[in-house]
Amino acid sequence: MASEARHLHPQAEPLLDARLFPVDFGTLTSKVERLARKLADSAIERDKRGGHARAERELIRDSGLLSLAIPQRYDGLGKSWPEIYRIVRHLAAADSSLAHLFAFNHLQVATILLHGSAEQQRHWLSRSVQERWFWGNASNGRDLGLQLQAREEHFELNGSKSFCSGALGADALLVSAPRGKSATERVFLTLPAQRDGLAINDDWDAFGQRQTDSGTVQFENVFVDRDELLVSGGQSPRSSLRVCVSQLILTQLYLGNAQAALDGALRYTREQARAWPGSGVATASEDPLIQKRYGELWLLYRGALLLAEHAAERLQQAWEKPALGAAERGEVALLIAEARVASARAALEITSQVFEAMGARATASRYGFDRFWRNVRVHSLHDPLDHKVRDVGHWLLSGVPPTPSLYS
Template identity: 35%
Template sequence: MAETLAGSETLGAAPVTEAAHVIATENEAIAVATELAARLAVGAAQRDSERRLPHEEIEWFSRSGLWGITVPKAYGGAGVSNVTLTEVVKIIAAADPSLGQLPQNHFGLVDVIALTGTEEQKRELFGEVIAGKRFGNGFSEKGTKHVLDLKTRVRRDGDHYVVDGTKFYSTGALFAHYVPVLGLDEDRRGWLAYIPRGTPGLSVVDDWSGFGQRTTASGTVTLENVRVPARLVLPAHRVSEQPTLNGPLSQIIQAAIDAGIARAAIEDTLAFVRSRSRPWVDSGVERASDDPLTIREVGNLHIQLHAAEALLERAARVLDELAAKGETTEDDVARASVAVGEAKVLTTQVALLAGEKLFELAGTQSTLDVHNLDRHWRNARTHTLHDPVRWKYHLVGNYYLNGVKPARHAWN
């Protein structure tokens, strides 16, 4: 399957035609997410099975107002806490983790605007978000030495910047109204160009073939002599050169997605064991749900999930506490990165464990294609590869043992 929006508004998702609802409070954000999740869950397994892109569903998502909840109150948004943001992401990801992942970069990009934008840029871009416009992403590249080894270039040309390069893992770009692309200038400083949909030279292709997160369209973005007005280009290098919470924010959203995947897998395990599974012949019980060894494993799954969710909420509270200070220090960012890293370890572990244990506890029938229950493990295994969890252990241990602060970037 390949779709492109190269200079055309007719392919990919149509622009939002209705104004998005404006969410005003933390409680409203949770309520809207809960109601929307029930709607998104319908057909999620079939969308995954058919690799059918959620064009209609993402419009529901935009119009709900949830994509605008982190816009600061001064610019018309709810300015929700990180505790609320992670809960919203977790709720949506449990319903459909591909849809849960789509706004992950969007929220990080809203934060970049808040951190580095001029007043004019904030008014324009925050206004677009409140209206229901979506940011995709053009960050990562494949075939390079590492994730920060970027080949995409950005150069100033009068009142414009010119962008050339090729991106991959471009989650959300196919559905976006703006495709923010990260490139380096001649001094190898990073700049983010928020490129409007339909800009000549911008091409987005759904060539994502990953076995998990199938409907994220995390494929290729190509840029050939793309001219972007200077007012839509922001100095991304400042979010890492200066101590900001942008990296921990990006990571905590990833952890929330994994927690949602885990919860969905566990809920499907319980439903299957209660309604379809047979007890083991030696168990001496009539129902699979009365098997003492199954009960033990279900108990362990819930303990692991609740531990992960507790660390996730703790990390979100750390971010909220530090954000409330106004100006963050290097020590603040290190503390935030470590707190999020601890949560990320447990959310990764429980997402993978839940996806695997589902089949052990539910039995052979649960592997049939008609149920598509393997999507939980496939989604967990794919999504948790965004950054290696083994390095989270190193990050946490090096901080506590040697006082080494984590490097500042989007993966910490």
């Protein structure tokens, strides 16, 4: 029972085996590890329950980590994307639903940095730090059910959006609305979440990522001030990095689930799994077939991790260039496509195959091992992986990298 107790009460030791999954977040290490342990402590039970994780969102707010992506000139922590992604990955190993909300907060910050004017950045991001805002979104680009209509002195929003991760319980929303015939022609805008006419629904009911609050938001004659429209970014290669930031967030969530599944399964195998009769060994850990399976899963994880880390470094280099060229932006998108596909495939395989190593007893609901596969399965469907693979193949044959779109 030692392994079970440790799994359910991770505050007794580091979240993950430091030999396999070392963590170093510099001066933020203790904050991140403390938050991860707190989230992990109730993750299994909350996954079963679903719904809105109000208390855990407050833990994230109290951690002071919501300003990671906000530049120091606005009193934020001003961390790089590789640093932010490592933290997201670690939190995803604890609870990938809450890591999703945490990461999408930074995606909305990135949107303001890419599309907002200098004054809009100063206004929204300084206020974000001062008031410890949690950002949510209503920006699903494929969902054209929301219309932005011009009035004499302002705009109005009417309609609805789906897949609005983090909107429920947010302080402010990053919203997108179509501005043309194509889904890629859209404008971003910022709104206080308490604006009259907004109805944020608690209607998310997927079998994985159970507490991401990714339900619907309805808009009825919602007032939008002209200054709330983010129109400075245009359609430049640099402004289109928002998609790249988003795609690498998904990648970290996959890898975090893979880490947690491997870590938990290895503990279980060492401490609770029983050797199969006829295997010729005394313990499951000594079984050559189980050793081989874990070796194969580890190689899948390591390969995907290296691709993800390389893509994050290249994204940071692109992020730091005010006049980013289309060719370099395309190269970054290609690296991110490789990382996302490899990470999703690795995570789906790992979160499923660990059961072959642990055995039937590990399917008991008290362990919660199934949640890792469910989380990855749901989130890997965000946009089709086949299209990423096609982008890679097209580049191999033509030398042409992916064209900026809603998902590439």
